[in-house]
Amino acid sequence: MNPNKALWEKGDFTRIAASMRESGEALVKSIDIRKGLKVLDLGSGDGTTAVPAARLGADVLGVDIARNLVAAGNERAKKEGLTNIKFQEGDATNLEELADDSFDVSVSIFGAMFAPKPFDVAKEMTRVTRPGGRVIMGNWIPNDPTLVAQILKISSAYTPPPPEGFVSPMTWGIESNVIERFSGAGVPTEKISFARDTFTFNFPGQPSALVDEFRKYYGPTMNAFEAAEKNGRADDLQKELEDLFTSQNKSQRKDTTSIPATFLRVTVAV
Ligand SMILES: C[S@@+](CC[C@H](N)C(=O)[O-])C[C@H]1O[C@@H](n2cnc3c(N)ncnc32)[C@H](O)[C@@H]1O
8 A cells, every 4th residue: 555645534624624724714715716717626635724715615526545534524525515626535645536737726734745745736736736826735834833843743753764765744834845846847947936834733632642533543643653662662652742742832721722833835926
């Protein structure tokens, strides 16, 4: 089985995505998604950005490698009675089922960054977006002091080193890498722009309960705990993550958690 697919089908990302809804909606509102636009959401999960884009009237296709998340996205769309959105399985490194120039806007928020072969990803996102359209990516930033970069950093200290040739998803958070990858897809550097932005994780429980959600449902954290358990270090990992989540929590209430995390927003004018 493709390890990239196995990683995301392993857990249940919908449990984490539930804490990302407000920021997903805000992001979509900030990128001028309008009725009638054809929008691709790549690595869509269960539709954190795809569903609000459809609510704004765009014709949305969510593509994701994980079968369970595609099913969850279609279920959400059905429940909301949205007929202008569909989720289907696909791999960001090879979107052969999608024709050239199919979309006005191709969005990938913390999605395509997790695919291997980043040069192929940049090429595919550019290919399926029409000339004059936009590619918009949200990518976590390596070594950033905020939540997600720190979760991945802490977790990596408990997991065996990746196989040779593995390109870290976090390299998508470095501007020079992004430029190199889209240049490889034929996009001139001046058409690529960057901004720092924030996604906030809002959770109806204490920080330690949010750590439990990551431990039980977020593939990369599940793998870190499995490796840590083998070495008798699971309690250390739990403590490091609880300290992290608690120190980053900005909620004023004792029974809720609110953690902002910084990401790199990439806009490519195709
Ligand atoms: C961190 S989740 C983000 C999901 C969604 N964009 C959101 O913000 O809720 C990463 C998503 O990327 C998907 N993904 C990972 N590798 C992929 C690939 N090669 N092609 C398509 N989707 C992929 C995963 O299945 C998962 O849904």
